[in-house]
Amino acid sequence: xxxxxxxxxxxxxxxxxxxxxxxxxxxxxxxxxxxxxxxxxxxxxxxxxxxxxxxxxxxxxxxxxxxxxxxxxxxxxxxxxxxxxxxxxxxxxxxxxxxxxxxxxxxxxxxxxxxxxxxxxxxxxxxxxxxxxxxxxxxxxxxxxxxxxxxxxxxxxxxxxxxxxxxxxxxxxxxxxxxxxxxxxxxxxxxxxxxxxxxxxxxxxxxxxxxxxxxxxxxxxxxxxxxxxxxxxxxxxxxxxxxxxxxxxx
Amino acid sequence: xxxxxxxxxxxxxxxxxxxxxxxxxxxxxxxxxxxxxxxxxxxxxxxxxxxxxxxxxxxxxxxxxxxxxxxxxxxxxxxxxxxxxxxxxxxxxxxxxxxxxxxxxxxxxxxxxxxxxxxxxxxxxxxxxxxxxxxxxxxxxxxxxxxxxxxxxxxxxxxxxxxxxxxxxxxxxxxxxxxxxxxxxxxxxxxxxxxxxxxxxxxxxxxxxxxxxxxxxxxxxxxxxxxxxxxxxxxxxxxxxxxxxxxxxxxxxxxxxxxxxxxxxxxxxxxxxxxxxxxxxxxxxxxxxxxxxxxxxxxxxxxxxxxxxxxxxxxxxxxxxxxx
Numbered sequence: 001x002x003x004x005x006x007x008x009x010x011x012x013x014x015x016x017x018x019x020x021x022x023x024x025x026x027x028x029x030x031x032x033x034x035x036x037x038x039x040x041x042x043x044x045x046x047x048x049x050x051x052x053x054x055x056x057x058x059x060x061x062x063x064x065x066x067x068x069x070x071x072x073x074x075x076x077x078x079x080x081x082x083x084x085x086x087x088x089x090x091x092x093x094x095x096x097x098x099x100x101x102x103x104x105x106x107x108x109x110x111x112x113x114x115x116x117x118x119x120x121x122x123x124x125x126x127x128x129x130x131x132x133x134x135x136x137x138x139x140x141x142x143x144x145x146x147x148x149x150x151x152x153x154x155x156x157x158x159x160x161x162x163x164x165x166x167x168x169x170x171x172x173x174x175x176x177x178x179x180x181x182x183x184x185x186x187x188x189x190x191x192x193x194x195x196x197x198x199x200x201x202x203x204x205x206x207x208x209x210x211x212x213x214x215x216x217x218x219x220x221x222x223x224x225x226x227x228x229x230x231x232x233x234x235x236x237x238x239x240x241x242x243x244x245x246x247x248x249x250x
Numbered sequence: 251x252x253x254x255x256x257x258x259x260x261x262x263x264x265x266x267x268x269x270x271x272x273x274x275x276x277x278x279x280x281x282x283x284x285x286x287x288x289x290x291x292x293x294x295x296x297x298x299x300x301x302x303x304x305x306x307x308x309x310x311x312x313x314x315x316x317x318x319x320x321x322x323x324x325x326x327x328x329x330x331x332x333x334x335x336x337x338x339x340x341x342x343x344x345x346x347x348x349x350x351x352x353x354x355x356x357x358x359x360x361x362x363x364x365x366x367x368x369x370x371x372x373x374x375x376x377x378x379x380x381x382x383x384x385x386x387x388x389x390x391x392x393x394x395x396x397x398x399x400x401x402x403x404x405x406x407x408x409x410x411x412x413x414x415x416x417x418x419x420x421x422x423x424x425x426x427x428x429x430x431x432x433x434x435x436x437x438x439x440x441x442x443x444x445x446x447x448x449x450x451x452x453x454x455x456x457x458x459x460x461x462x463x464x465x466x467x468x469x470x471x472x473x474x475x476x477x478x479x480x481x482x483x484x485x486x487x488x489x490x491x492x493x494x495x496x497x498x499x500x501x502x503x504x505x506x507x508x509x510x511x512x513x514x515x516x517x518x519x520x521x522x523x524x525x526x527x528x529x530x531x532x533x534x535x536x537x538x539x540x541x542x543x544x545x546x547x548x549x550x551x552x553x554x555x556x557x558x559x560x561x562x563x564x565x566x567x568x569x570x571x572x573x574x
């Protein structure tokens with residue numbers, strides 16, 4: 001069975017599921033407005049609840065996004081990469097909602113307060129950096145931009161997602177008052193996925209170096225015995241596995 | 251015996267089922283039953299609005315305190331479901347969920363340290379020391395939100411005078427109960443357990459400082475610090491001690507749980523002060539809970555939470571930025 005044919009049927013349900021957190025917030029807001037005397041589902045501090053919830057889901061979608069490639073390689077399910085753009089855009093979506101909530105409720109639409117927070121509070125510096133870096137990633141998420149930049153440049157730009165992930169993890173860790181249980185979980189997940197990429201990168205370097213040495217030895221011996229033709233370079237597909245492959249199937 | 255005719259009885263006079271089912275707890279004596287009754291629809295689920303209303307044992311309030319503010323009281327269902335009581339979990343909704351079965355009777359408070367007669371009081375003994383007043387105080391959390399709560403109690407100075415601290419006593423230290431079986435949050439060293447707080451002796455003696463047994467006309471719900479707690483309205487809320495078990499009179503400034511956790515963020519005094527920011531956020535404004543969901547309104551924070559007239563003299567000459 002070629003799952004690639006069925007991927008397009010999976011996209012709408014995955015999209016709707018990703019809207020779930022927003023739908024839950026909307027329902028809770030409706031409930032609290034409709035039943036003002038009931039125990040509020042958005043809690044007694046709805047503005048903080050919405051801000052915290054959107055922030056949490058931003059981190060969830062960032063982790064899913066950076067987890068696509070480790071998982072697809074380990075499980076050899078390459079079709080998963082076709083969901084990566086959607087997951088990344090949802091991370092940006094919730095991140096923007098989170099920032100807008102903070103801007104609206106915590107600063108009262110005061111850019112001066114935002115500047116003060118970003119420059120004076122390290123945890124907000126980290127959070128703001130995480131969001132700002134997602135803007136170019138969101139803009140260049142389309143196939144058109146991959147073409148315009150070329151696969152290698154696009155991939156280099158999008159490795160910024162790791163800076164976003166680390167900055168977002170620090171933002172959460174640094175903002176909690178005392179209980180780092182949940183931030184720690186996110187930190188472990190980000191560290192594992194980033195660690196996978198780092199290990200894979202060095203393994204590839206080592207394999208490429210070994211390949212280059214093998215080629216060089218063969219060419220030297222080929223020239224030594226002039227009748228034998230130089231061996232052509234080995235095919236390069238199996239070991240180079242850039243993040244931009246299969247992009248044109250999204 | 252006045253026998254009413256059936257037509258004299260109204261449905262509004264019918265005892266709520268939750269109260270009726272808990273009647274034996276109420277009969278066991280004042281200060282014993284859990285405060286809040288939470289009612290949900292028959293298919294009790296996320297989709298049915300859950301209500302919360304004061305249905306615990308009523309507390310006889312002898313008078314209304316002149317210290318009370320005329321500001322609007324925060325709705326009961328907010329004050330009893332949005333709590334910082336880390337012993338029961340660090341999520342705001344954890345205490346109401348996890349403290350449901352917390353046993354608050356029998357309960358006693360140990361008074362020791364620099365006192366003439368170290369002793370133990372039961373909650374009933376303590377409640378009888380003075381007439382109970384209703385004190386409607388502003389309550390300002392360090393997290394920059396605030397509520398208005400009609401507390402029930404009397405000035406802590408009544409208890410302090412009764413136990414006669416020695417001349418060596420300069421500070422008072424308070425301890426919250428610590429119960430590994432009933433408190434899921436204490437398995438992690440999130441804070442320095444048992445929760446401890448402290449006041450200077452003159453702060454503890456101030457008339458505003460309250461030994462509190464109830465709120466909204468009834469005994470304290472578990473998540474709000476049953477069966478008794480302190481309330482110090484001009485300081486950030488964490489300076490209060492919920493589920494009080496011990497009061498120790500000491501000669502030097504005692505350590506407090508939040509100060510141990512964050513010495514640059516939570517000072518011993520922690521007076522409400524809009525001019526001294528928390529290192530990670532401003533204290534200039536606060537959100538008064540109970541407003542509309544999408545309101546961006548925040549109110550300016552008042553020096554000493556608006557109780558400056560009564561307490562500013564305690565800090566004359568002190569640098570409140572250093573002694574934050």
